[in-house]
Amino acid sequence: MKTKPSTTDTRPAETSHFDVAHATLLASTNLDVGKLQDVLGGMMSHQIDYADLYFQYSRSESWGLEEGQVKSGNFSIDQGVGVRAVSGEKTAFAYSDDINLNALEEAAKATKAIANLGGEQTATSVIKRQNSPLYLPQDPIASLSAEAKVKLLERLESIARKIDPRISQVTASIAGEYEVIMLARHDGVMAADVRPLVRLSINVIAESNGRREQGSAGGGGRFDYSYFTDEVLHDYAQKAVHQALVNLDARPAPAGSMTVVLGAGWPGILLHEAIGHGLEGDFNRKGSSAFSNMIGQQVAARGITIVDDGTIQNRRGSLSVDDEGNPTNRTVLIEDGILRGYMQDTLNARLMNMPVTGNARRESYAHIPMPRMTNTYMLNGNMPPEEIIKSVKKGLYAANFGGGQVDITSGKFVFSAAEAYMIEDGKITYPVKGATLIGNGPEVLKRVSMIGNDMALDSGVGTCGKEGQSVPVGVGQPTLRIDGLTVGGTG
Numbered sequence: 270m271k272t273k274p275s276t277t278d279t280r281p282a283e284t285s286h287f288d289v290a291h292a293t294l295l296a297s298t299n300l301d302v303g304k305l306q307d308v309l310g311g312m313m314s315h316q317i318d319y320a321d322l323y324f325q326y327s328r329s330e331s332w333g334l335e336e337g338q339v340k341s342g343n344f345s346i347d348q349g350v351g352v353r354a355v356s357g358e359k360t361a362f363a364y365s366d367d368i369n370l371n372a373l374e375e376a377a378k379a380t381k382a383i384a385n386l387g388g389e390q391t392a393t394s395v396i397k398r399q400n401s402p403l404y405l406p407q408d409p410i411a412s413l414s415a416e417a418k419v420k421l422l423e424r425l426e427s428i429a430r431k432i433d434p435r436i437s438q439v440t441a442s443i444a445g446e447y448e449v450i451m452l453a454r455h456d457g458v459m460a461a462d463v464r465p466l467v468r469l470s471i472n473v474i475a476e477s478n479g480r481r482e483q484g485s486a487g488g489g490g491r492f493d494y495s496y497f498t499d500e501v502l503h504d505y506a507q508k509a510v511h512q513a514l515v516n517l518d519a520r521p522a523p524a525g526s527m528t529v530v531l532g533a534g535w536p537g538i539l540l541h542e543a544i545g546h547g548l549e550g551d552f553n554r555k556g557s558s559a560f561s562n563m564i565g566q567q568v569a570a571r572g573i574t575i576v577d578d579g580t581i582q583n584r585r586g587s588l589s590v591d592d593e594g595n596p597t598n599r600t601v602l603i604e605d606g607i608l609r610g611y612m613q614d615t616l617n618a619r620l621m622n623m624p625v626t627g628n629a630r631r632e633s634y635a636h637i638p639m640p641r642m643t644n645t646y647m648l649n650g651n652m653p654p655e656e657i658i659k660s661v662k663k664g665l666y667a668a669n670f671g672g673g674q675v676d677i678t679s680g681k682f683v684f685s686a687a688e689a690y691m692i693e694d695g696k697i698t699y700p701v702k703g704a705t706l707i708g709n710g711p712e713v714l715k716r717v718s719m720i721g722n723d724m725a726l727d728s729g730v731g732t733c734g735k736e737g738q739s740v741p742v743g744v745g746q747p748t749l750r751i752d753g754l755t756v757g758g759t760g
Contacts, residue, residue, distance in 0.1 A: 650720025
């Protein structure tokens with residue numbers, strides 16, 4: 270597994286996240302654990318299956334550079350609490366951007382309409398869930414001064430322009446977020462997390478002979494800005510410039526059915542979109558996924574194993590606990606081509622009589638959680654990537670991806686390649702532009718004929734959207750050969 274090195278070799282202390290969350294979200298608002306349990310106890314006097322209180326404090330910033338100057342900057346602070354009650358398939362939810370006992374009680378009252386009055390119930394004794402944190406409880410925004418953040422972007426631009434004189438334009442951005450969450454549940458479980466997140470991006474435009482092409486790169490994770498060393502800046506700049514210069518020389522892509530080789534790392538976004546969403550519990554409970562009712566069946570070629578793993582230290586998609594207070598897991602979704610399970614939150618796991626997998630995620634306190642991916646990737650095969658290329662008489666090598674669309678119900682997808690090449694007689698020959706990959710996620714899984722031994726995770730740039738909510742995610746895969754994939758081209 271190729272990943273960027275951790276910024277620390279020492280795992281964070283297990284108690285520190287709770288201490289930070291308690292001080293940030295409860296102590297400053299005159300709330301304590303007893304008051305939270307009283308609110309939950311009042312909610313449980315109704316016939317409901319589940320209730321929780323989700324507290325969140327967040328600070329975020331972004332800086333943008335263009336034409337050699339930092340021309341944009343944003344900073345925001347938000348905090349609030351979401352109150353949820355679940356009965357059967359029904360969910361009642363209310364939230365407030367004011368954290369105090371009165372706001373909490375009013376939000377709790379708003380959820381009571383979900384169930385009829387029932388017997389008196391009380392919350393159980395408090396259980397603090399302290400999983401081993403996967404990242405330090407640090408504030409990335411405070412890790413650099415404003416002047417240093419500006420200089421970082423200027424340095425990145427300078428590096429990119431020096432690589433090749435054909436680079437005519439550079440834009441870059443840096444973003445950081447400091448998020449503190451605490452969750453209290455009706456069963457007495459309390460969980461807390463302090464979630465740092467940073468990202469650095471660069472986009473360049475190269476010009477030659479009246480032609481303009483662009484390239485982009487970037488990365489990040491759950492650490493502070495000290496991750497972006499000079500070595501990392503050079504790596505991002507080189508990748509962005511390389512992509513732009515390759516596209517300057519690119520010919521129109523051919524169209525038709527052909528063998529396609531997908532590169533390692535970020536091309537795993539195709540798996541995320543075309544297959545991953547179809548393995549989320551809610552779509553399968555409702556029968557709207559192409560993978561519904563197929564557990565135990567062969568859904569992919571032998572050798573394909575796909576996992577969702579929220580436990581990788583410092584990764585963008587990782588969480589010490591999910592947004593219901595459950596520990597994240599390494600969940601095997603497909604094993605040697607056999608569908609083994611789905612990603613689940615509490616509601617869908619209960620209704621489907623399946624285990625909770627720690628995949629409940631929400632954008633903020635103002636949103637309800639739903640089953641979502643964390644870091645989703647395919648495991649290694651045994652083929653060297655160069656041997657996969659050599660095996661192709663004529664085909665397309667998609668080294669990097671841009672945007673795409675997928676239909677969850679049918680599994681149909683369309684993805685555009687940001688960097689692609691023709692393969693002729695077992696060799697990568699010339700770059701092509703305008704290639705789109707068109708297919709069906711479940712069908713593509715069955716057409717994988719070779720799996721590389723070079724599995725890599727993406728650099729830390731992924732954001733996933735679902736039902737209006739966006740969350741950070743990770744993707745990855747080894748080099749793959751797919752037979753008979755439709756390529757839409759311009760040539």
